[in-house]
Amino acid sequence: MTAVALTRIGTRASRLARTQTQTVADALTAAGLRTELVPMTSEGDRSRASLASLGGTGVFAAVLRTALLAGECDAVVHSLKDLPTTPHPGLVVAATPPREDARDALCARDGLTLATLPAGARVGTGSPRRAAQLRTARPDLEVVDIRGNVDTRLGFVSDGELDAVILAAAGLRRIGRADAITVELGLDTWPGAPGQGVLAVEIREGDATGTPLAAALAGIHDVDAWAAATAERSLLATLEAGCAAPVGATATVSDGVLTVSGSAYRPGGGESRTATASGRPDEAAAIGSAVAADLIAAGAGAWITG
């Protein structure tokens, strides 16, 4: 009798990370693998310092990737929007399951909306994109820079310190806190981060072909989520921007056509540019960079590097 090898899946300790990783583990178990979660703490979780001072994009992913390469686990699950756009040597994203909600959500006290928040209301976010979108939509609000996991951020509203926070709808749904959402912000006027709502399962390159793990991951891979994420991330990479850039992107596949829209915001608010293109899903990367080139041509470059 041959025992099924154990697949160890590394995860950060936050409730969101554990829930996301468990979802993937359950799907792999259903596909016949034996799985086990291996919790890890990243510098991004330990520290309250700004993300930029910790090294920016990728601080959350770094510990998991090191453990994966060291053989301490066999797979890791990332929120794709937190993953740098440059591939990591020796590792591959082997699966993106079907996308969750790509929208941002306003979580406000007393059921308030973006339109009904009173002038001067304090709205928390640590994201330069969300801050710029807020300053553009409602220059009369006070944007407050916050850090912390999803529960910590929601706590700022329930304890009265803030009037609202903006979070990803996907994360709130995954941890069962959709009840905190007062408004889902429409992607047309409020695009989310490139890759938002998409999970990425990363494994060692050497395990990517001919293994039971690769076969099981192929079974949970969603080609539309992959095409959309590829286009959005290519847009970000062409802008030479990271997850902290004031850039939103939204791509969808419908009737075999991939449509990609990107928006860049002046960090202080008041101005933005949007560009759109469409084509075949297998041209996702090229379409994403074409949209980025249009944004640069329209003058958005200064907001990203400056």
Ligand SMILES: NCc1[nH]cc(CCC(=O)O)c1CC(=O)O
């Ligand atoms: N940067 C933190 C982060 N990374 C992924 C998610 C939510 C899940 C997702 O977008 O897939 C969140 C929380 C948030 O932005 O509210």
